[in-house]
Amino acid sequence: MLSIAPNLPRNLRVLDLCTGVGCIPLPFQHQLSRRRPDTLLRMVGVDISPDALQLARDNTERVLRDAREEYNVLPPQTQALEQIKYIPADVLGKSPDHPTLEAALVLKPALNPGESRVTKGLRAYTAKTFHILICNHPYISPSDFLRTTSRSVREFEPELALVPPPNSAISHEEEGDVFYPRLLEIAHQAKAIMVLFEVADLSQALRVARIARRLGKELAHEHARMEVPFPDRVGWDEIQIWRDEPGKVGAIEESQTIDGFEVIGRGNGRSVFYSKHHVRDWFSSSDKLRLREQIIELSTQGTS
Numbered sequence: 001m002l003s004i005a006p007n008l009p010r011n012l013r014v015l016d017l018c019t020g021v022g023c024i025p026l027p028f029q030h031q032l033s034r035r036r037p038d039t040l041l042r043m044v045g046v047d048i049s050p051d052a053l054q055l056a057r058d059n060t061e062r063v064l065r066d067a068r069e070e071y072n073v074l075p076p077q078t079q080a081l082e083q084i085k086y087i088p089a090d091v092l093g094k095s096p097d098h099p100t101l102e103a104a105l106v107l108k109p110a111l112n113p114g115e116s117r118v119t120k121g122l123r124a125y126t127a128k129t130f131h132i133l134i135c136n137h138p139y140i141s142p143s144d145f146l147r148t149t150s151r152s153v154r155e156f157e158p159e160l161a162l163v164p165p166p167n168s169a170i171s172h173e174e175e176g177d178v179f180y181p182r183l184l185e186i187a188h189q190a191k192a193i194m195v196l197f198e199v200a201d202l203s204q205a206l207r208v209a210r211i212a213r214r215l216g217k218e219l220a221h222e223h224a225r226m227e228v229p230f231p232d233r234v235g236w237d238e239i240q241i242w243r244d245e246p247g248k249v250g251a252i253e254e255s256q257t258i259d260g261f262e263v264i265g266r267g268n269g270r271s272v273f274y275s276k277h278h279v280r281d282w283f284s285s286s287d288k289l290r291l292r293e294q295i296i297e298l299s300t301q302g303t304s
Contacts, residue, residue, distance in 0.1 A: 003035035005282040011040045015130040015190055017091050017101075017183065018137035019045030020161060022056030025084050026063065028134075033080035044105070044130075045086045048098055049160065053086045060084055091137065092165070092182055101186060133192040135183055138164045139200055141176035176200060180208050184215055187274070195236075195274040205241045205269030209261045212239055212274060236274040238262075244270035 002008060016025045025043045032041055047053050060081055067078040089104035140149065140162050153162070164178035180197065187195050199205045216235035241258075243265035255264045263269070
């Protein structure tokens, strides 16, 4: 998708929340650097688990080591992997044992005038904003975890990475949605203009899209009251739901609109894509149809 943008920023900043062992930032950095060597990609991966972050660093180093052994001199797309940063933080901001995301990334001034080593080291690097936010976070409700996930998933994948913390104040169905309002808040703080969240199914995709629409209206109303200039107001200009088989023959023609949201492709809902009007500047008007087709193709391939 990004590879066809003629006006992609020279320095592109991407934030990957709940990064786990680095299964998103590693291929993202590699693929975009290979297709767009003119773009300097800066990626930050965040996770609450020290073990997961160490595995992410180990995986990155393993790729670099293998490339050095094969090529002696790292290819440009592999050199870009050296720019990935992994930091510990609590995305939900509820754990007293972990730094909040705001403190770790300096998304807004911290109440504590002191500065951690992580914060100091990343202050210049993050520049407090990101163009793109991506996240494959815990989104399976406790009941669905027991009822619908496979035995291999329950036995071999950490529940922390799959199921949000319990919340007795909401329904069983909505327990899987705990992260989404917080992630949208972070997207606002980071001034992200393109966001992609994974979801479990079409029902959750629609709930998540509605959350964004509702929060966007509330914040936009508040900004209008405060006379904030239009380009700086929050809210999403486009919200799309991508199915898990968007590349099937005829998928473009079968796209539909549900409750005002465009649903692309075939199969179950698999992710929700948000963008702001700034993204239009990355693509020329003649690229609109090609971009839509590219979204479908790349969603199938799982690349950037």
